[in-house]
Amino acid sequence: MNILEINDLRIGFTVHGLARDVVKGVSFRIPAGKTVALVGESGSGKSVISQAIMGLLPRAGGVTGGEILFRDPEAPVAPIDIASLPSEGKEIRELRGGRIGMIFQEPMSSLSPVHTIGNQIEEALLLHRPMPKPQARELITAMLKRVGFKDPVRAYSFYPFELSGGLRQRAMLAMALICEPALLIADEPTTALDVTIQAQVLDLMRELQAEMGMAILLITHDLGVVANMADEVVVIYHGEIMESGTAEDIFRRPQHPYLKALLNASPHFDMQEGERLVALREARPRAPATPKQEPPRRAGAQEEPLLAVRHLRKTYTTGSTRFFGKSTKSTVLAVDDVSFDIRRGECLGLVGESGCGKTTVSKLIMRAVTADSGEVWFDDGSRRIDVLGLKGEELRNFRTRIQMIFQDPVSSLSPRMTVMNILREPLAIHDRGEGAEQKARVKALMEDVGLDARFLNRYPHSFSGGQRQRIGIARALALDPELIICDEPVSALDVSVQAQVLNLLKDLQAERGLTFLFISHNLAVVNYMADRIAVMANGRIVELAPRHILFTAPVHPYTKALLKSVPFADLDRKLDFKLAAPGGASDMRHWPACFRPEDDGERLAHLDLGSGHLVLARQGADVRELA
Incomplete structure (x- = not known):
């Protein structure tokens, strides 16, 4: 059964009186319980298609042809053509946020800064499923726990600015899933996130999909994420589908030149020395820049480093004033003894x-x-x-x-x-x-x-x-x-x-x-x-090495966690989400004892492993055994 079928969809925009087609006869389907990735560059029409599915097209835009058929597995009735529904009608409002959820690209601009996380999720829940507020709060707290908040009761009262990027994205996920939708649209859900946080969010989406049986439309330009998440892939360029098929076909047997170019444009760890990235289209040809005239240098200056940083330290103090003049202050050590x-x-x-x-x-x-x-x-x-x-x-x-x-x-x-x-x-x-x-x-x-x-x-x-x-x-x-x-x-x-x-x-x-x-x-x-x-981790440089050594023989557990969290655009090297970053890569409690400071406050030191490879550990520790 297909949750969503898009047939010959055409979307046009009118700007300054001129009509322009931005989506030109797109057709694809999203089977129940599966993940379909919509892949392409900025301006290819990906987000416009998602806006049309949600009935959120801007006033200047509109569906000019085709159909968007949504089949609700919980309502055995004829499929609903979303393209034909009034943009502000009752039917589309019931679907939007209720049976179709959406995670937006930038959670900071998608969440209201003046309302708590709990209030915003409650609004989405009560709009589609009216219930007493205590019951709603109980459901929201349970959902916040499901999406990975360690203290969901406390998280209910947090404002978005009090959360990190990863936690804000988890809050968006909780809001999108609170009504248990049949279809989740994820528009670049991890673009602004670190690789370790990205791995956690993607793992969470997979778990919730399996638990709730929902279908996912994943919109992204990151082919590494696609290879690890998608069952089927649709490649779009300038509003037209270039190639579509199963992930197996797309990655092992790419046919269209545009798809091959996308695969070649991404930097990867298997690149040879001196190999260049292949851009999809070359920029304007340029003559070589004029070499800079080198001023005369003193004897021995060539051997000296251009920049030498030694024992750099910076703390930030934040404070808040409460009623009756009481204030609280906290100090954050942002940079701690950094040298390079x-x-x-x-x-x-x-x-x-x-x-x-x-x-x-x-x-x-x-x-x-x-x-x-x-x-x-x-x-x-x-x-x-x-x-x-x-x-x-x-x-x-x-x-x-x-x-x-x-x-x-x-x-x-x-x-x-x-x-x-x-x-x-x-x-x-x-x-x-x-x-x-x-x-x-x-x-x-x-x-x-x-x-x-x-x-x-x-x-x-x-x-x-x-x-x-x-x-x-x-x-x-x-x-x-x-x-x-x-x-x-x-x-x-x-x-x-x-x-x-x-x-x-x-x-x-x-x-x-x-x-x-x-x-x-x-x-x-x-x-x-x-x-x-x-x-760098927690304000300190934990490992420093030549590029080829760091990627082939990392020693510090934090470096290893970062490398394990990188998604490859290769079906034979799938990301192990469970090993990526248990508890967070920078959480020292998950590091072996020799990489953590002593209980008596003894400082860690940079151990020289040879060939310019330094690692932060306890003095005398044999870190090579852990490599």
């Missing part, structure tokens, strides 16, 4: 789960946040600079040497400035040239990142995500920095655009002799970019 070197011309990867302290380290190096203690030394070839000791004009002049590429190209580019103004701004701030000279420099930067100089008078909103990130890269290059900090630069991009941006960064590094600190939670991306990798 970045050699000239290399890419050091910094990986770890959200909240481990990666971004705080980058802010401390950039002097955006003040360190409690520690040292940061920068070697410019003529002298060693104490970065944390710089003040005033010295600090202002130093900022040209280290630049940053941010995670979200939308919020990091001013919507009120043209590309010309965005790229000229750093030149103007640091008095680099006059008007004509600055314009020539900006045009050269556009060429360096593969964008047409004719786009200079456009605003950021008129560019795609990948193009916006290229503008961010051009801005970081404007002052000819020696070190660029890349903070999750491709996490918001599709695999196809991601491949273009990663290839561009590697090309620019080779051409201009750049040095990168590359921060990410995507281990496959770090494996492609980095020469050496530092792994």
Whole structure:
């Protein structure tokens, strides 16, 4: 029996009086109890199809043809054609949230910030199944426990901002499942999550599916997730289905060139040395960037690391004032005794789960946040600079040497400035040239990142995500920095655009002799970019090694948990969800004793295993036995 059948579905949008088809004759089915993955790039029509199923199309859009047939296994009546129902009618409101549940991509913007988790789930429950409030609270508490909240009674009163990304997604799952729907639509449910949290959420979805017998429509562009979750796969491009079939057929016998290109565009651990990602479509051809003129260096400067970080420490104090002047304060140790070197011309990867302290380290190096203690030394070839000791004009002049590429190209580019103004701004701030000279420099930067100089008078909103990130890269290059900090630069991009941006960064590094600190939670991306990798957990670097050693012979249990949690786009290497991260990868209670601090407060130390491989453990521990 098929829960959902979509036949020749066509969806159009009218913008500024012009009609445009975005879904063009799509047909597929979702069998009862099965998971069907809808795969494609941003803009391919995936989310529009899910909105049509839920009756949530924007006012400018509408179904122009075809049918969406929903068969409710609990109501043995003729199937309902959702496409023909009024968008605000009683029938579609009963289905939406009742018999068809949905998890959205970004839980923070999908949950109300002014209502507790319990109240929001209660609203969804009472709307479809009226009952006394005590009974509803009992059901909600039971559901919160089923989706993995350790203290469901307390979780009922939490607000969304008090929860981590993984817990917010679990709350969304509880809201979608509280009425026990026949069909669950999961729209990119794990895109913003770390690999360990992603493994937990996917495992939870599988368990609840088996327990409740529901069907799942999984919308994603991550083929690793598809290989581990889907029974059937539908590949869509520009509103048309390119290929569909069982997961076995799609991964073992791909036929369509677009599907083959998707499989080749994703970074993976089996890539050979020097192998490049194959982008679905190449960006605008670009000439090699002009090599940077190297200034004369003092004797021995080449052997010195470009950046040396020693014993960096940062704590945050949070407080809340309650009635009658009483206040509570708590201290969070975000960065705890972090030390590493970045050699000239290399890419050091910094990986770890959200909240481990990666971004705080980058802010401390950039002097955006003040360190409690520690040292940061920068070697410019003529002298060693104490970065944390710089003040005033010295600090202002130093900022040209280290630049940053941010995670979200939308919020990091001013919507009120043209590309010309965005790229000229750093030149103007640091008095680099006059008007004509600055314009020539900006045009050269556009060429360096593969964008047409004719786009200079456009605003950021008129560019795609990948193009916006290229503008961010051009801005970081404007002052000819020696070190660029890349903070999750491709996490918001599709695999196809991601491949273009990663290839561009590697090309620019080779051409201009750049040095990168590359921060990410995507281990496959770090494996492609980095020469050496530092792994962070709970504010400390727990393991540091050359890339090939870390991925072939990891020692620390946290590193092993991260690697076990990465989903491969390979049916022969399925993810073992139960081994991925029991209790959370960064929970030290699950680590062997030699990797945990002594009860008497003795500090752990970095043990040298040879070949540049360091691991955080107790002094004298034989960690190789655990490798």
